[in-house]
Amino acid sequence: MSNGVYLQLLATTTGVLLLSAVLQVWGRSTVRAIGLLVLQGTALAGLVLTVGVHAGEAAAPLVAGLVLVVKALVMPWAMLRSARVIGVTRERSARVKPAIELIGAAALTLLAYAVSGPILGDRTDPATQAVPVGVSLVLLGFWQLLVRGSAITELIGFLMLDNGIATISFLTSGGLSLVVELGATLDVLLVVLILGVLAVRLHAEQGHIDISELRELHD
Amino acid sequence: MTIGAVTVIVIHLVLAVLLSPVLIGVMRTTRARLEGRVGGGIRQPWRDLRKLLAKQPTRAPGSTPVLTLAPILLMASSLVLCALIPFVSTVALTSVPGDLFVVVGVLLLGTVALALLGLESGTAFGGMGSSRHMVIAALVEPTVLLSIYALSVPAGTSALAAIVRARLADPASLLNPASLLAIFALVVVVIAETGRLPVDNPSTHLELTMIHEAMILESGGRDLGWLELGSWLRLTALLGLVANLALPWGIAQDAAPLGLLVGVAAITGKLLLLGAALAAVEVFIAKLRLFRVPELLAGSFVLAFLSVSASYLVF
Amino acid sequence: MTPLGIAVPFVDAGLLAQLLLGALAILAAVTVTARWRSVAAGTAVVAAGLAAAATGIAALLGAQGSGLRIPIALTVTAPLDPLVLAPDRLGGLFMALAGVVVALAALFGIGYAHGPAASRTGWTAFAVFAVGMQVVPAATDAMTFLLAWELMAAGSTALLLADHASREPVRRASVWYAAMTHLSFLFLLAGFGVLAAAAGGTSWASIAAAGVTGPAATTAFVLLTAGFATKAGLVPMHVWLPRSHPEAPSHLSAAMSAAMVKMGVYGLLLLTLRLLPHGPRWWSLVLIALGAASALYGILQASVQSDLKRLLAYSTTENLGLTTTAIGVGLLLRESGQIPVADVALVAALLLAVSHAAFKSVLFLAAGSVLHATGERDLDRLGGLAARMPWTSGAFGIGALGAAALPVTSGFVAEWVLLQSLIHVPARSDRLLAIVIPITMGIVALTVGLGLLTFVKAYGIGFLARPRSTAAAAGHESGAAMRVALVVGAMLVIALGLVPGPVARALAGAVSAEGVATVGGAGLSLAAVQVVLNPVALTVLALVILVPLAAVNVVLARRYPRRDVELAWGGGGQRTGPRMEYNATSYSEPLVRVFRGPLQASQLVDVAYHDRAPLLIEQMTYTQETGDVVEERLYLPAARLGTRLGDLARTVQNGSIHRYVGFSFAALVLVLVLVAL
């Protein structure tokens, strides 16, 4: 793979990642959010493949395939299933004004770029240059957890967070060892399944999945 | 030395027992004359005492030994006071040197005996007298100790004999501010401790105003006799102390017979004069309201405090 | 070779014996049946106390042990020095003091303990408390000290709780007690931490050798003084004392008041004489101020209390205040180079501590005996006990004489030495001394005066006159064990007062004071003071006067015997009911008028007039209340502030998951910014 193509692919995949993240924050439809998650997973798989092939790792297609299956297929499917069971397609109401959500998202993206520079130091390879996208994904995922009130959207935020970490991981070091990656992926998968189950039970219990009303336990 | 000291103590005791009724008699007579009355005469206290000691005291069921012991204890405390205070001579036992703090301790034992007697009776008056008596005693205490402090600073010791000797050796010190303030404070203390005007009226029988009388209201016969004599001895001892501190002349420095004779004459004269003067002053003042007494005592405390500071800072 | 010729390991053996006897006591408390539990466990504690007394006296006289090492799991590395028990002379004194008090209290407890105090928990707690307290002065390093200190605290708290487990005042008292005790502990922990940091070690030897100065020394002094002052019950940290002492079982009150608070004094002495001996002048002024304020405030409160045990508790604050004042004066003089007088002041401090231990244990035990017999500790409902409980009332009387510092008791000797040290301060050359010493003298004098009133009231109202309630009228003398404890304690009060010379000489060794000598076998002579005190001679003189007087009285009594009459009192007229008697509240009423402000006094006269004849009074009620100004102005606002902060803190945990995520998110952003900076 030539350097130019590598750079182009890198830019495309990371660009799609960031775009999908911002769109996540913007939109309110649960189904579309799950769709964006598929897009994000696909872009992540592409990024993995690009970085792996560029580094000349033989296992790269395998890893990329795994990522694609888990992040772009299994997890969105699991979520879609939960959403179908519950029958929610849109969030009930906004907890925070959409404008504030977006301004926050912009600020966090800027923050991601601002802090990534000093952390990464004086390294100049193109993959490292794209790390701020991963950090933005992490921060935006958290932001999603913070401002959204629906259980499903929270779950999506958590997955975005996880995608961001994976992005950073592949950009900085081409991924951790296979055992760890497998373990971590399994963990995340299980967490998503559990949260899906809990969301269904929440719905059964209180008739909606607005978690901002989960305030029975407090001091 | 010891024999001399014992002689002096015996003289003190005998003199005090003989002199105190006379002192009371002189004071009462002086007062009576100034008020235009005839009075009972100088020997009346003696006669009262003899009468009381020959009467049967009473006892109620449920009474405690305090009833019997308190009068005796008051007497003993007053007598020990008389033994410790240098009336006639500055000679003192080396093992019991007439330390001012010990003197105060012994004095307070008598005070406590009286106060307990007041409570023992179980009547409202006894308790009231006891309560007032103790409050005054408590508030007087700072003045007492600070005056002692002021007087003992120049002498470098709290032994009474040594203080009197030092003052005798340096008559100029008698008139310095520290000394004057201390003596004045001490006079207030003596008035308060012995229940004289304006703190307490020794001749009142109006229950609500009395302090000393209230405590002994329930005593009679022999008990009352001891109590009266004990109180007189207290007055004698304290007046004698003030007299010898303020005007130490005439006191003997050893146990030689002539010196002792002079000493006896001097202290008798000083005491009777002082007593007469006190009685004369009492004619012209009224008793303070009980709750203004603390103000008086606070004033005397300030005097004593100033005298201590003066003894350090001025001279 | 030690002066006594005791073989060196005696101290070690004594320490070991205390620990083993303590363990035996716990074993006995747990295994023996309820019927014999108090006897078995109590005897073991008495033995432990006696062992402590023997060990302590040996150490006081100069015997040294090789040290008893406590193995702990924490690997002993810098700055933690090995945990060793080996009392020095000063420590020996306080160990002996604690031991004697524990022995007396436990002996009393054998007869006194009942209900929860005699339960398994009760005796176990007492044993833990006693042994912990005895071992505190044997510690040679901070960790051991704190260990013993906390055992003492834990044991006493548990015992406090064990009694009347379901009474509300007990719970409140124990919360106060536990919190203040822990406050003291954390002050100490922080203070020792500062010292350990500055010195590089926790043992007394290494701290003393390091010669800590500067801000570290100042911080440590402030913290440790606060900690020790809390334990000693000094104002303004005294609030636990008047709450816990009344509620505790009386043998515990006695041990707490007579011995435990002394550990605060021991700590102050340890701090100022051994650990940081060269402090600046203001340290001693701080101690004098603390002491004087405590003395005056304590006795003022004591004088207006009508709860007998509460009165005694406040009086403890007073006595510990006097002791602290004496320490402060001693340090001030040391710092000014007036060593001989300084030594007198320090000896006065030790004498005050020892004499207070003696008379306060008697007083509390006697109060316990009264409580045992009548179920009352309210003076307003007592009275007439002198006729019904002669032993108890005799012991209380002697204790009260000691507390009022009258001759010839231990209290008198101690205050005599304190006053002598004050008037012999060479203040002419030093303006600060010329101001501080007279003020101190004035406060001490007022304290002495009010102390007199307090104890006349306690004895006169509690034991004389006629019973003010049916419970008091039904009072009966206590059992043998309690009586023995009372008599031994009272004898100690008198003995310490009669032979001050040898006592003071032994005490002088503890603070290496010079110029303390014995005259005439019993008398006390101080080089810096030109007067001797010989209570035996004074007693002989008094007897010489008293015997003829008594003889005369006997002769008179033969000739004119007493007449027994039914109605002797009440002005010879109608017998007044007990409700007409002067009681404790009325006794202190004049004083309340004088010191209205600091006592927070409020009086209320409620008059109910007759319905049809408005000039006739049907009923009158007089209510007088006094409060603790420190508690009301300092602690209650602090507690309210704490509750308000607690309410505020609850918004942190308001149940909203978004808020919780926000905390995590904020932390994440903060850390990111932090590492990027």
Place this chain on the structure above:
Amino acid sequence: MAIVIWIPLILPLVLGVVSGLRQRSAWTLWLPVASAAVLLGAGVVLILDVSDRGPITTADGLLRVDSLSAWMLAVVGVVAVVALWGGVPHRTDRSRNIGRFAGLLCLFLAAMSLAVAADNIGLMWVAIELTTITTAFLVGSRGGRGALEAAWKYVILGSAGVAIAFLGIVLIFAASRTGGAPSLSWVVLLAHAGSLDPTLTRAGAALAVLGFATKAGLAPMHSWLPDAHSQAPATVSGLMSGVLLSVAFYAILRIQAVADAAIGPALMRELLLAAGLLSLAVTAGLAITQKDFKRLLAYSSIEHMGLLALGAAAGGPLAIAAVLLHILGHGLVKSSMFVLSGRILGFTGSHDIADVRNLLRRRPDLGGPFLLGAAALLGFPPFVTFFTEVAIIVAGFQRGLGWQMMVACILLVVVFAGIARHVLAMTVGTDPDPEVARTLPAPPDKPARFRQVPIGIALGLCAVVGFAAWPLAGPLVAAVAALGGGR
């Protein structure tokens, strides 16, 4: 001896599967206890073995047990034995699907063993995250809205927090790649500490500590803890408090060791100090007005984790040894306290402190140990917590953390007052209403003796462990040495 490492990993798994299969059988309840005992046994054997022959490595270097891991394994084992044995419900109140419950507990234990035996930060992360999954079901197992809410909060906050830790691990790996030895192994990282990229290590270590602080219950990441602890069954609360928090803290200690070697102690010290003081402050603020006794215990856990953080911040052999010992002491006491709180809940039927009064008299079998345990939590001797608390504070002062330790002391007073007040109200306070006391159900007639045994053992151990110079000092020194001597 490598086989000994595998036993605590495999055996609980097997037992878990067995109990999952035999759902209805009552004896499955004892399988978790057996698993815990296996952990304890393996831990003790490993401690002895490691002290003789040095660290044991297996599975291609992925698993490695040094003296610290062995210590933690033993601690986890003994605490779990107490919590599980004490929590075995009585025959009469067992629900139907006990087997699944027991299976999850076994899985939890296996994950814990993996976390301490892994010589790979990533693997450890995986193990710790696995515990989130197992405990999520356990927390929610009681059913009902409260349990559901607690489980939701626990999973969301826990996973998001631990994800931060994963980010940190990723960065640490990147840092090691720059250094030329890409690895997540403790040994390798420590050995090449000097060549790690400093800025990446800085960020990585900080984020990893922040992430694991979530699981360790350190403020401000603690928010899930009171809810989860109050809603979970008593056994699970005890396990989480005594084991899970400690293992997460173990991860922090490991990362701190690497970071200290690579970039110096300043950063870790600041973070841990902030977390420690904040944790104490949170407890101080919320203990005073607390109304729920299980939450009170949960806050007490936060307080103790804060103390541990302060100890780790101080560093040095004394503080680290104290921290390791404190983990043991706190675990023992807290697990028994939670077990007791479960029984109190069964007795009174309410979480409210106000509903529990005068336990000491009404139920001495509950009140007595509860009071003793509270004394241990508050740091009274002879309990080991006393020694460790003093040692941590003294070491803190000695390492130059003067004012922070003073603040800690002040906060500890408030915490003490808050907890003591409530515990005393529960154990000795007067009955709120004498009528209520009479109408309450009589003490359930159950063979209590056997159920008291684990609590007695835990409190007894806690009381004597402080004085056990032999045999504990050796393993402690070795464990501290494994952390690089606790610089």
